[in-house]
Amino acid sequence: MSPDLIRLFEAARAAQGRAYAPYSRFPVGAALRDETGAVHAGCNVENAAYPVGTCAEAGAIAAMVAAGGRAISEMLVLGPGPGLVTPCGACRQRIREFAGPAARIHVADGAGVRAAFTLAALLPDSFGPENLGSEVAHG
Ligand code: THU
Numbered sequence: 001m002s003p004d005l006i007r008l009f010e011a012a013r014a015a016q017g018r019a020y021a022p023y024s025r026f027p028v029g030a031a032l033r034d035e036t037g038a039v040h041a042g043c044n045v046e047n048a049a050y051p052v053g054t055c056a057e058a059g060a061i062a063a064m065v066a067a068g069g070r071a072i073s074e075m076l077v078l079g080p081g082p083g084l085v086t087p088c089g090a091c092r093q094r095i096r097e098f099a100g101p102a103a104r105i106h107v108a109d110g111a112g113v114r115a116a117f118t119l120a121a122l123l124p125d126s127f128g129p130e131n132l133g134s135e136v137a138h139g
Pocket residue numbers: 021024026027028043044045046053054055056057077085086087088091
C-alpha cells in the first residue's frame with residue numbers, strides 16, 4: 001500500500017471502531033481524500049427507526065463538506081468480511097456528486113485492501129451535477 005492509501009486505511013479503521021451499529025452489528029468505516037489532500041472519515045450511524053440510519057460513506061462526505069472540501073480524489077470503505085463491502089447504491093450516487101468517473105474506491109477489511117474500483121465501474125452512465133449544468137471541481 002502507498003503511504004496515501006495507508007492513511008486512508010488507518011482513518012477508515014479508526015472510524016469503523018467508533019461505528020454505531022447495534023442493530024446490524026456490521027460496523028463500517030470510510031475515509032476519503034479531498035482536493036486539498038485532507039482526509040475525512042465517517043462511520044455508519046444506525047437508528048432504532050431502521051431506515052433513518054446512515055452509511056459510513058455519507059458520514060465521510062458530510063465531514064468533507066463541513067470542512068470545506070468539495071471534491072473526492074480517492075476513497076476507501078472498510079467493513080467486516082467475508083463479502084466485499086462495496087458502497088450501496090445510494091452511496092454510489094452520493095460519491096458521484098463529488099467525484100469524477102476515474103476516482104478510485106478501495107474496498108477493505110481489517111486485514112487490508114481487497115479490491116479497487118473506479119467510480120465509473122460502480123456507477124456507469126451516471127447522472128451528476130453536470131447534467132444540471134453545474135460546474136464542479138472534479139470535471
Ligand atoms: N453500510 C455502510 O455504512 N456502508 C456500506 O458500504 C455498506 C453498508 C452500513 C449500513 C448499515 O448500518 C450496515 O452497514 C449494514 O447494512
